[in-house]
Amino acid sequence: MGDYPKDLQHFFVVGLSYKKSDSAVRSRFAISQEQYDWILEQANARGIAELFVLSTCNRTEIYAIAPELDALITLICEATGQSEEEFKQFAYLYRAENAVQHLFQVAAGLDSQILGDYEIVGQIKIAIKYAKEKAAIGPFIERLFNQVLATSKLIKNQTALSSGSVSVSFAAIQYLKDRVPDVANKSVLLIGTGKIGRNTCKNLIDYLGCTNITLMNRTHEKAEKLAKELDLAALPASFLAQTVADTDIIIVASNAAEAIIRPEHLKPGTEQWIIDLSIPNNVAPEVSEVDGKELLNVDQLSRMKDETLLKRQAEVPKALVLIAEQSGEFYDWCKMRKQLAVLGQVKLKLEEIHVNTLSADTQHPQWFYTTTFANTEEAATRIQKVLNTMAAKMRVKNQRGCHYLEAINDFMAFGAN
Known part of the structure; x- marks a missing residue:
């Protein structure tokens, strides 16, 4: 495990996020499940005592008790096959109290693209649970996680930081409501029926009144299951090309390694709205150059502000007070x-x-x-x-x-x- 104290001074965070890197950069440093396994396997041999990886559409981070920061940078770059020089251009590096405060703020939604986005807590839980199953979590991170989780609950219950239904997927719904005339009667193709796709689908129905929705997923059975639950249609992925060409609104929430919708799939001159909620991007950026097409990705959606976000900003000081109190207990x-x-x-x-x-x-x-x-x-x-x-x-x-x-x-x- 390395001959160094497994204490606060050796707790590090290295990562990059939407604040300094666009979706293309984040895509290159995103950690897949296989890469996460590799990192966990390598950690012990490199003297890293405790570790978990948080990789979402908005960030890739390693939290660890380690002998030094550079060991963690090397792990991310070796796992993703990217250069350390490029990573350092966009990265943030935190140690000790600064690293602890960062995790508290991430879990509270203070560091999210959509302020107060509470979905990040679930992603942290999953990341830590997996690392724990691989015996990569020790007493330090275990205690810190419990304190962070308790703080996140306090902030959710005692402030309005997470009030309202605002997330990247909901921002897409808000965009469609504002931009698409007679949106309830438009045809919709939703590709990807995971958590984001499922939430987006329900919002299409609940907030926009859409009923002409077709679901598509790499595993057709998953699309069929959700379609049956919501009384919608489902098609196998082999129908992608012809369905894309004939649909008004296309929402992509898949997890492919490369673009699955390209300019040749679309008919120039017909009005279509394409929303890419995927990281890496699953819609080729050249789609926006096709006549009659509007394309938005997660970065563009995150910049949409509304009254809910303004109200949340007023709650930030309250959340910071709670974090100060709870992090103080952890330092004790x-x-x-x-x-x-x-x-x-x-x-x-x-x-x-x-x-x-x-x-x-x-x-x-x-x-x-x-x-x-x-x-x-x-x-x-x-x-x-x-x-x-x-x-x-x-x-x-x-x-x-x-x-x-x-x-x-x-x-x-x-x-x-």
């Missing part, structure tokens, strides 16, 4: 954890002094230890009192070397009386 735990390690070492030393005192006449000069206790129970009681005093002093001011010497002096002085 970090200090206590460090103190327990020190106190454990001091206890062993005091017990050693007591044992050596009992045999001083045969093993040591008489002047080496001068403590005398009636019995081992009395010595144990005194040791505990000394440790309690030392712990109290460390809470006030952490001078471990000084407190260590004081503890030994207190123990020996009491035994000498």
